[in-house]
Amino acid sequence: MQLLLATTNDGKIRELRKLFEGLDIEVLSLKDLEDKIEVEEDRQTFLENAIKKAKEYALYYNMPVIAEDSGLVIDALNGYPGVYSARFYNIEFGGKFDIEGLSKDEKNIQKVLKLMENERNRSARYVSVVVFYSPEGFGIFSEGVCEGEITDKPIGNMGFGYDPIFKPLGFDRTMAQLTVEEKNKISHRGKAFYKLKEKLTKLFS
Amino acid sequence: MQLLLATTNDGKIRELRKLFEGLDIEVLSLKDLEDKIEVEEDRQTFLENAIKKAKEYALYYNMPVIAEDSGLVIDALNGYPGVYSARFYNIEFGGKFDIEGLSKDEKNIQKVLKLMENERNRSARYVSVVVFYSPEGFGIFSEGVCEGEITDKPIGNMGFGYDPIFKPLGFDRTMAQLTVEEKNKISHRGKAFYKLKEKLTKLFS
Numbered sequence: 001m002q003l004l005l006a007t008t009n010d011g012k013i014r015e016l017r018k019l020f021e022g023l024d025i026e027v028l029s030l031k032d033l034e035d036k037i038e039v040e041e042d043r044q045t046f047l048e049n050a051i052k053k054a055k056e057y058a059l060y061y062n063m064p065v066i067a068e069d070s071g072l073v074i075d076a077l078n079g080y081p082g083v084y085s086a087r088f089y090n091i092e093f094g095g096k097f098d099i100e101g102l103s104k105d106e107k108n109i110q111k112v113l114k115l116m117e118n119e120r121n122r123s124a125r126y127v128s129v130v131v132f133y134s135p136e137g138f139g140i141f142s143e144g145v146c147e148g149e150i151t152d153k154p155i156g157n158m159g160f161g162y163d164p165i166f167k168p169l170g171f172d173r174t175m176a177q178l179t180v181e182e183k184n185k186i187s188h189r190g191k192a193f194y195k196l197k198e199k200l201t202k203l204f205s
Numbered sequence: 206m207q208l209l210l211a212t213t214n215d216g217k218i219r220e221l222r223k224l225f226e227g228l229d230i231e232v233l234s235l236k237d238l239e240d241k242i243e244v245e246e247d248r249q250t251f252l253e254n255a256i257k258k259a260k261e262y263a264l265y266y267n268m269p270v271i272a273e274d275s276g277l278v279i280d281a282l283n284g285y286p287g288v289y290s291a292r293f294y295n296i297e298f299g300g301k302f303d304i305e306g307l308s309k310d311e312k313n314i315q316k317v318l319k320l321m322e323n324e325r326n327r328s329a330r331y332v333s334v335v336v337f338y339s340p341e342g343f344g345i346f347s348e349g350v351c352e353g354e355i356t357d358k359p360i361g362n363m364g365f366g367y368d369p370i371f372k373p374l375g376f377d378r379t380m381a382q383l384t385v386e387e388k389n390k391i392s393h394r395g396k397a398f399y400k401l402k403e404k405l406t407k408l409f410s
Contacts, residue, residue: 047260048253055252137349138400143342195343203407 001204005029006039006057006067011160012189016066018180019193023201033061041083046070046129047141049083054133062135066196070128070189072162074112074150076121081108085161088112109154109165122149126166126175128188130196140199144192148175159183206409210234211244211262211272216365217394221271223385224398228406238266246288251275251334252346254288259338267340271401275333275394277367279317279355281326286313290366293317314359314370327354331371331380333393335401345404349397353380364388 001024005016008030020027030036039056041049046069054067071085081088089097089107097111116122126146133139147169154164156176163175168186175183184190206229210221213235225232235241244261246254251274259272276290286293294302294312302316321327331351338344352374359369361381368380373391380388389395 043253047256048248051252051256136400137397138347138404139345140404141344141346145342192342195341199343199345199408203404 002026002028002063004033004057004061004063004065006053006065009160012068015180015184015187015189016068016193019184019190019197023197030057041069044083046083046127047131047143050129050131051133051139051141054131054139058133058135064132064134066130066132068128068130068189068192070126072112072124072166073127074116074124076119076123077112077115081112081162105161109162112150112162112165113153116150122151124148124150124166126162126188128192130189130192132196132200140196140203142192142195142199144188144190144195146186146188146191207231207233207268209238209262209266209268209270211258211270214365217273220385220389220392220394221273221398224389224395224402228402235262246274246291249288251288251332252336252348255334255336256338256344256346259336259344263338263340269337269339271335271337273333273335273394273397275331277317277329277371278332279321279329281324281328282317282320286317286367310366314367317355317367317370318358321355327356329353329355329371331367331393333397335394335397337401337405345401345408347397347400347404349393349395349400351391351393351396 003025005013005027007013013029017027037060039053043049043052050067050069054065058065071082073079073082080093084091089111094111094115097107099107099110128144129141131139131141148166151165151167151174155174156164158178159176166175168175208230210218210232212218218234222232242265244258248254248257255272255274259270263270276287278284278287285298289296294316299316299320302312304312333349334346336344336346353371356370356372356379360379361369363383364381371380373380
């Protein structure tokens with residue numbers, strides 16, 4: 001079976017490919033396709049964004065698709081960055097934070113640290129929703145959560161996104177100090193994906 | 206297993222209970238629960254409405270839920286009534302149509318017939334999305350379509366909704382002239398549900 005991962009994010013491709021090892025599935029990503037379409041992630045929830053992506057890609061390319069939407073939910077920021085996690089630096093909430101010379105990840109992180117300055121409640125969670133959609137009009141989705149807290153400064157250089165400032169519950173390292181294998185075991189995306197993989201394996205065996 | 210059907214629509218309860226016959230599942234409906242919550246169906250697609258309902262009910266009642274959203278999509282009306290099917294008579298599109306003494310179904314039907322007067326393209330389809338959501342953060346959904354056309358006048362008194370003016374492709378009777386068994390075999394809801402049931406049976410056996 002061919003399966004399309006609906007992402008161009010190298011970090012996610014790396015993590016998802018790793019999770020598919022050992023299954024008889026040819027995993028493509030949007031990077032392998034020449035004819036590309038854009039799907040706007042304009043919904044209010046991770047689940048709705050992920051389903052919208054999975055369905056539009058599956059119907060366009062006529063193959064099963066796995067799409068993911070995820071983000072960081074910070075209690076003290078009323079749930080922000082949330083569905084805006086990837087472009088948090090550039091939205092109105094909390095003021096735009098477009099510092100020249102920094103990567104998108106760095107700008108997002110700096111904005112969070114600025115808004116969280118002097119904030120004592122540092123609890124947060126990474127949330128991931130993974131969706132499988134088949135063009136026959138059928139889909140499965142699963143949600144994964146990783147509880148943790150926001151650090152005072154970035155630590156570590158593995159992972160991506162907010163990993164350098166997110167310390168998972170029960171760890172004394174940030175997500176950016178974990179190997180891909182360690183991260184997949186406890187991460188939101190890992191949990192969501194393992195649940196989905198278990199169901200897919202049952203359905204397709 | 207207890208399963209909640211997230212609907213108070215007698216027609217849907219009747220059809221869904223019939224489809225569950227023979228499975229070891231205790232099927233409840235919102236009518237069996239004393240503590241009721243309202244979930245607003247404010248999304249732009251059947252899929253998003255159904256998922257929103259399933260998830261909110263599942264998390265509130267802490268049990269697996271099956272929710273459905275469905276409607277009539279008429280090509281000559283740019284896809285209307287669509288997600289507004291249940292309250293089409295009362296929306297701005299095409300003018301409000303609140304005739305005293307008629308039931309909601311009758312008002313909706315009269316509005317469609319009025320808007321379709323002299324319209325030669327009568328092609329339409331019933332679309333249904335059925336969603337299973339489990340509070341553990343996992344869900345399945347399936348979509349079913351029944352192609353057909355809009356008649357010139359209501360015929361038949363079985364079924365509900367737009368059934369009296371919807372003639373399924375290949376039939377010379379309207380949906381309102383079919384028995385529940387006949388309807389479940391060819392209907393949008395029947396197709397969506399059978400697909401879902403097949404997957405659920407695999408997952409829970």
